[in-house]
Amino acid sequence: MLELNNLHVSVDGTEILKGIDLEINPGEVHAIMGPNGSGKSTLASVLAGREEYEITEGDITYSGADLTELDAETRAREGIFLAFQYPVEIPGVSNTYFLRSALNAIRDHRGETPLDAMDFLSLVKEKAKLVKLDEKLLKRPVNEGFSGGEKKRNEIFHMAVLEPKLAILDETDSGLDIDALKIVSEGVNALRDGERSFVVITHYQRLLNYIVPDFVHVLKDGKIVRSGGRELALQLEDQGYDWLETEPATVGA
Amino acid sequence: MSQTATTAETFIDGLDAGIGSIEGESEAILALRLEASRSFAATGVPTPKQEEWRFTNLKALAATPHDLGGPATADISPWRLTDSHRLVFVNGRFADTLSQIGELPEGVTIGSLATALSAENERAVFALGKGVDLESHPFAALNTANFVDGAFIHLNRGAVVEKPIHLLFVSVGGDGPIWSAPRNVISADPTAQATIVEHYVGTGGETLTVPVTEFQLAPGANIKHVRLQEEGRETRHIALQTSRQGRDSRLESVALNVGAALSRTNIDAELGAPGAHASLDGLYLVEDAQHTDTQIKVRHAAPHCTSHELYKGILDGKSRAVFNGRIVVDPGAQKTDAIQSNRNLLLSAGALVNSNPQLEILADDVRCTHGSTVGRLDEEAIFYLRSRGIARSTAESLLTYAFAAEIVQEIPVAEIRERMERHLVERLPQGELAREAF
Numbered sequence: 001m002l003e004l005n006n007l008h009v010s011v012d013g014t015e016i017l018k019g020i021d022l023e024i025n026p027g028e029v030h031a032i033m034g035p036n037g038s039g040k041s042t043l044a045s046v047l048a049g050r051e052e053y054e055i056t057e058g059d060i061t062y063s064g065a066d067l068t069e070l071d072a073e074t075r076a077r078e079g080i081f082l083a084f085q086y087p088v089e090i091p092g093v094s095n096t097y098f099l100r101s102a103l104n105a106i107r108d109h110r111g112e113t114p115l116d117a118m119d120f121l122s123l124v125k126e127k128a129k130l131v132k133l134d135e136k137l138l139k140r141p142v143n144e145g146f147s148g149g150e151k152k153r154n155e156i157f158h159m160a161v162l163e164p165k166l167a168i169l170d171e172t173d174s175g176l177d178i179d180a181l182k183i184v185s186e187g188v189n190a191l192r193d194g195e196r197s198f199v200v201i202t203h204y205q206r207l208l209n210y211i212v213p214d215f216v217h218v219l220k221d222g223k224i225v226r227s228g229g230r231e232l233a234l235q236l237e238d239q240g241y242d243w244l245e246t247e248p249a250t251v252g253a
Numbered sequence: 254m255s256q257t258a259t260t261a262e263t264f265i266d267g268l269d270a271g272i273g274s275i276e277g278e279s280e281a282i283l284a285l286r287l288e289a290s291r292s293f294a295a296t297g298v299p300t301p302k303q304e305e306w307r308f309t310n311l312k313a314l315a316a317t318p319h320d321l322g323g324p325a326t327a328d329i330s331p332w333r334l335t336d337s338h339r340l341v342f343v344n345g346r347f348a349d350t351l352s353q354i355g356e357l358p359e360g361v362t363i364g365s366l367a368t369a370l371s372a373e374n375e376r377a378v379f380a381l382g383k384g385v386d387l388e389s390h391p392f393a394a395l396n397t398a399n400f401v402d403g404a405f406i407h408l409n410r411g412a413v414v415e416k417p418i419h420l421l422f423v424s425v426g427g428d429g430p431i432w433s434a435p436r437n438v439i440s441a442d443p444t445a446q447a448t449i450v451e452h453y454v455g456t457g458g459e460t461l462t463v464p465v466t467e468f469q470l471a472p473g474a475n476i477k478h479v480r481l482q483e484e485g486r487e488t489r490h491i492a493l494q495t496s497r498q499g500r501d502s503r504l505e506s507v508a509l510n511v512g513a514a515l516s517r518t519n520i521d522a523e524l525g526a527p528g529a530h531a532s533l534d535g536l537y538l539v540e541d542a543q544h545t546d547t548q549i550k551v552r553h554a555a556p557h558c559t560s561h562e563l564y565k566g567i568l569d570g571k572s573r574a575v576f577n578g579r580i581v582v583d584p585g586a587q588k589t590d591a592i593q594s595n596r597n598l599l600l601s602a603g604a605l606v607n608s609n610p611q612l613e614i615l616a617d618d619v620r621c622t623h624g625s626t627v628g629r630l631d632e633e634a635i636f637y638l639r640s641r642g643i644a645r646s647t648a649e650s651l652l653t654y655a656f657a658a659e660i661v662q663e664i665p666v667a668e669i670r671e672r673m674e675r676h677l678v679e680r681l682p683q684g685e686l687a688r689e690a691f
Binding site for chain 1: 631654656
């Protein structure tokens, strides 16, 4: 589904990702862990199509096509979803309207007819329950006045409505208490259907107790320095990231 | 002779001015006209050397002779409201056949100011010019010396007008440049209530509109007011609005500037007795080479008054906006609560804003805040929308529309609100989509 091949990425002339190789198949959950500044969020942004990131070497293939050719909105319509680390407040634009525009843009891209207001409303209510999102937040401007936890739940709610093929969760666990973390994780797990793939970016192992990954990759200084199964995350929890300096790197999933 | 005076004289000659008069108007009015005429002759057309006119250059106007607009007719169907008390003025002259005042509640006078003055209506004579500082406002002096007509609204104690009062001013251009000077006097006795739409439009041609609108609110009076300026693109529009408010009165005014090549709106608001509230908000929407200038002075002359000013601007092309806001708190005006904010959104690299909010506080127990921002659309917000599948152009329109919505939603008359929404839709690439969001 997604294949990164020797991916090098720079921002303002500074190289952040220094040769990433990664292959994600349908239905897989990949966790990307690593210390602050290792390039985790850059990876998420590049996949979502943020324009200030320059790919200097390597390529990204998504569903057999060159992903770098597509702008951010086309990627979203092709099924890529990024749950933001810091969801953006959009004053004046209601959460429901925003989501309906997004969903209909995606449906239009797939050659489907737009959902009418009634069908959309019942869909939205059903999905809001999934992440226990207060219905009053549907009418409010996107993320405006939402608590930190509500913002993160709203991201998962958007994901549930838009039903992407590949969901990238960028530190969705940061700032969440354990109850909110469980709700978010349950929302994500409900969307695991054997076809949809996930990239779960996190600094902490804790999230992976709830969203159990198939693969764990450790990103350090712009490179994947180690890949393994779920047990790698537990090892990192015990030993931190420093021990990886001394071990030989094994690259690839 | 100074350069200013020379231009003024050319301009006055060109304007076919001197002073005007209305048949049957009183000596007092005539004296006021003379004083105004002298005042304008002394100050002349302002130049950018004067602080208040630093960013608005009238050199081209001063060099263009304008004739006072004569009677004309116009098709007003594009601007009619479905249900209102309507007064229409064409080139500053009352158009009886186009007006439809309809049935009025008891104690309400709505009609031509000229008619009121020639009948020596005491209220009209008393109110006229009371709130106008002729020296500070040369164009108001020009108006005072020359006005032919305008609206006169008087509400007796406790009178309530349910339907909006629609004052429609149509500029009808001729062969050469013409000008008009509508003069409006609105006075509300204690606890009276009305919604007034002051609406400036044009049928094309090079015109100059120099309106003056005076509000007087007695204790407990409540006036909602929307001023929509959507004149033609060859028009210059230089306006003054004054308000003087009594105890516990409330003025909620929204100013919308969309049209004209050059528009300048001065607002002088005085809160003269405890408990008075003025909300003076606005939205300007300019593009191409349009120039819009707003100058607001709110004077808190008594304790326990509140004022609220929120002005938003959306600029495209090579347009320019000037905002000068001044809050003056007199000594003794304790417990003043005043907010002033000017926020500008630039949609192009060529647009320019000069924003200058000022406070002059001579009391010590007050709460005053002011601020201004000039910025572009938030790229982070655009990316967020795009990352969910929304096209860039739609995202931009949506955010721009949302920026304006805060003011648009305040407009007290639905049809005017819809007109403003249509202006937004027309200016935005994906405006129709964005409009559905609200």
